[in-house]
Amino acid sequence: MATQSSRPSRSGVTAARLLIQPEPTCARFARQPIIDGSVEPMGQELCFRWNAGWRRAPPPSAYATSLLLSQALLDGGIAHRRPGCLFVEMDAATLLSPIGDVLCGPLGAIQIPVGVPVQETLTRRIAQLHARGYRFALAGVVTPDDPRTVWLPMVSFVKLDVSLAPVNAWAPVQELARQAGAMLIADRMTESGDYLRLKALGVRYFQGDLLMPPQEESPRALPSCDLDVLGRLFRLMRHGVPPEGLAMTASSDPALVIRLLMLYRLHAGRDRPPATLTETLAGLPEPVLTGWLHVLRSSTFDLTPSTQSWSHAVREQIHNYRARLIGARVCCSPAELEAKVFDLYRRLCTREPAAPTHWPLGDPSGKG
Incomplete structure (x- = not known):
């Protein structure tokens, strides 16, 4: 058997280029700020966009919500730009699903x-999520006798639709929100006179085209996940497989590893990056991870040749690096080996420029 040269080959240089920047595709979403006059917005409402030609967002559905969450939070990384509270609309079916x-x-x-609809199953779901610290907003409130106000004890925000609500309903809705301890947001603001009257009533938060229309974004999309790997991971989770087993499956798809690292940063909220993929998965609450797998199964559908080439390049680098670590005998335990391999995996699976092409192929002991 021929021995592998430590010198980078021409194909290795091509692989390194793929590692640095796989050919991107575009995602689309829109965001509209909720402001109170301060520099930073109190929050942002996120809306899905099909493409540049469609101004109107589709009605909420599990599919549209999955695409929005994936494109805004993962592709767009909006949560890391100090956007405030993110408002995402969900219909009843989506809220009852793990996506909620x-x-x-x-x-x-x-x-x-x-x-x-105000139904017992939905009320129970909202109560369960509220008990776990989830927040809710009632959108499009026009009158104080809106049937959804039965959920006010579990609601953090009430959005008054100024474009439809009669002026004599503004103060009653405001009082209803105050009694429930919910924050009132004057939504769909289009007239400066309405803004002044609501300010006089003591309303603090505003949203609408009068202040700022929705800002559309087209971030560079992440490489698509492998649907087969997602399916296997989903089945393993349903059967209660521990994080160690989940990590073995997830590690075969670099595009999925990218997202798991991003989700760890979003939900675990720790400054120190995870040392292993097992730690990454263990740091995500089980319902949150299950929900994201539902999202990714709906929003990953474009496994292009460039994505496949990028994934193959990453896997090849990881395989070669692991073999060299074992050959150099620099790891004292399997755990140390996995930590070193995952450190390389983590660096390759970021949006930052990759390390110089000689780095993954250099001395695994770190001495040269």
Whole structure:
């Protein structure tokens, strides 16, 4: 058997280029700030966009919500730009599904749109999530006798639809929100006169085209996940496989590892990066991880040749590096080996420029 040269080959240089920047595709979403006059917005409402030609967002659905969460929080990385509370609209079916577990309390608020039926199953779901620290917003409130106000004890925000609500309903809705301890947001502001009257009533937070129209974004999309790996990981989670077993499956898909690292940063909230993929998975609450797997299964559908080439390049680098570590006998235990390999994996699976091409192929002992 021929021995592998330590010198980078021409194909290795090509692989390194793929590691640095796989060919991107575009994602789309829009955000509209909720302001109170300070420099930073109190929050941002996120809306899904199909493409540049469609101004109107589709009605909320599990599919549209999955695409929005994936594109805004993962592709767009919006949560790391100090956006305030993120408002994401979910219909009844989405809220009852595991996707409803994704937007946990510190991250944002689940926005309940007009027309969501007040049903026992939905009330129970909202109560369960509220007990776990999730926040809710009632959108499109026009009158104080909105049937959804039965959920006010579990609601953090009430959004008054100024474009539809009669002026004589503004103060009653404001009082209803005050009694429930919910924050009132004057939404769909289009007239400066309405803004002044609401300010006189003591309303503090505003949203609408009068202040700032939705800002559309087209971030560079992450490489697509392997649907087969996602399916296997989902089945393993349903059977209660521990994080060690989940990590073995997830590690075969670099695009999934990217997202798991981003989710760890979003939900674990720790300054120190995880030492292993097992630690990454163990740091994510089980309902949150299950919800994100549902999201990724709906939002990953474009496994292009460039994505496949990028994933293959990463796997090849990891395989070669592991073999060299074993050959150099620099690791005293399997755990140390996995930690060193994952450190390289973590560096390759970031959006920062990759290390110089000689780094993954250099001395595994770190001495040269």
